């Protein structure tokens with residue numbers, strides 16, 4: 479665990495391997511130094527904050543480096559990283575989401591200058607310390623406010639996630655995501671961003687959730703998997719007064735709701751910088767009631783609820799333009815991504831029991847990866 483601040487970059491100067499690198503480091507420094515807006519801000523204590531842990535590979539684009547590691551091995555990988563230490567990584571799939579979290583924080587700090595109820599982004603990586611310098615340079619270059627930086631050195635991040643009261647963990651490694659979910663931590667796997675990514679708001683954070691096996695347990699998903707959509711609709715209609723159990727992302731929706739109420743309390747309901755969406759295959763007429771009654775019983779709400787009755791989710795998400803969409807089925811994650819939405823996979827519940835070709839490929843790729 480190390481703390482990162484703007485001063486952290488200076489370490490880069492001492493270890494710059496040659497004069498050329500130093501010269502370009504100085505350029506980077508000049509670029510990111512003047513009046514960095516985050517300079518005087520303090521990180522909230524983890525127990526007060528909404529902690530979002532992101533891996534370096536979802537926050538930044540490290541594809542090229544990952545390829546070098548896979549093709550040429552660790553030594554070449556580290557050599558390349560050190561040689562390119564002053565070159566910031568480009569944005570990864572979670573980047574616009576993290577930027578939106580920071581926009582919400584700015585609004586919260588204006589309204590509640592003393593409050594620590596803010597998003598706190600922790601960068602989780604099992605990279606070598608040499609790569610850490612490049613990550614710090616990148617954080618400063620993009621003017622991200624990330625003070626907590628966890629270099630796990632190849633160990634499982636689960637212990638750190640717990641210690642930081644993590645409210646959401648995003649990683650490119652499905653094994654780590656599963657491990658986190660098993661420990662009751664909300665988590666999702668992210669993939670390379672879609673080629674033509676839908677433009678997202680810079681001032682309003684938008685988060686879209688699937689219902690079954692994401693906000694809710696997978697108890698109804700089981701009916702759907704075993705008997706199909708029509709039987710599922712019937713079953714849900716018959717059980718509309720039986721509340722659903724909670725699913726892995728319920729707590730994160732709850733955290734968002736808690737922050738939304740802080741804006742409502744200041745008369746900013748219409749202008750709230752957080753907006754949430756339920757995007758479910760349930761149909762309003764038959765199976766929607768049970769979902770809405772369950773949410774209400776939890777004291778939760780989404781700003782919008784879309785009941786698609788089995789229609790594809792991609793076109794609707796294209797209109798919503800969320801920073802992130804969570805679903806337990808790869809089919810919907812892929813459908814959303816094809817139409818430009820950044821979608822994250824929640825490997826939870828009965829849907830995972832079917833063999834999923836794409837996921838297996840991702841698995842094999844990630845289990846050998848150095849840069850998480």
Ligand SMILES: [Mg+2]
Nearest residue numbers: 688690691806
């Ligand atoms: Mg589902």
